[in-house]
Amino acid sequence: MAQVLVKCGVKRQKGWLYFIDKKGNVARVQMARAGVRTSKRQEVLVKCGIRREAGYLYFLDKKGNVARTKMARGGRKRKKTAKKKTVRKKATKKKTVKRKAKKKTVRKKAKKRR
Numbered sequence: 092m093a094q095v096l097v098k099c100g101v102k103r104q105k106g107w108l109y110f111i112d113k114k115g116n117v118a119r120v121q122m123a124r125a126g127v128r129t130s131k132r133q134e135v136l137v138k139c140g141i142r143r144e145a146g147y148l149y150f151l152d153k154k155g156n157v158a159r160t161k162m163a164r165g166g167r168k169r170k171k172t173a174k175k176k177t178v179r180k181k182a183t184k185k186k187t188v189k190r191k192a193k194k195k196t197v198r199k200k201a202k203k204r205r
Contacts, residue, residue: 093150093158099137101155111149111157115141 099117103109112118117137121129139157143149147159 093152093160095152095156095158096141096149097137097139097157099139099151099156101136101151103155109136109151111139111141111151115139115143117151117157 101109101117106122106124107119108122109117109119112133112135116135116139118133118135120131120133123129141149141157144159146162146164148162149157149159152158
């Protein structure tokens with residue numbers, strides 16, 4: 092559940108994006124639409140001056156109040172799945188084959204002619 096910090100009662104209008112700015116105030120800006128140029132200037136609606144704490148998400152709830160909730164970190168816990176058993180094959184010994192030694196060939200020296 093979210094914890095309401097400041098009761099503002101901001102009424103929302105279509106085409107506007109409502110948020111909490113860096114200073115902790117409730118602000119709005121016109122949403123970008125295809126083919127329509129909008130000003131990127133922010134309008135401050137309510138000066139709240141909220142000090143943000145690490146690990147919390149700050150937002151405007153459906154009633155237009157400033158609220159916060161603890162951020163979900165690490166995702167959802169998953170059920171442990173049964174691991175597949177790996178079957179290991181028995182190591183078979185390789186048969187050693189005796190090889191015959193090669194006979195060395197001796198070269199005859201060539202006789203020198205005078």
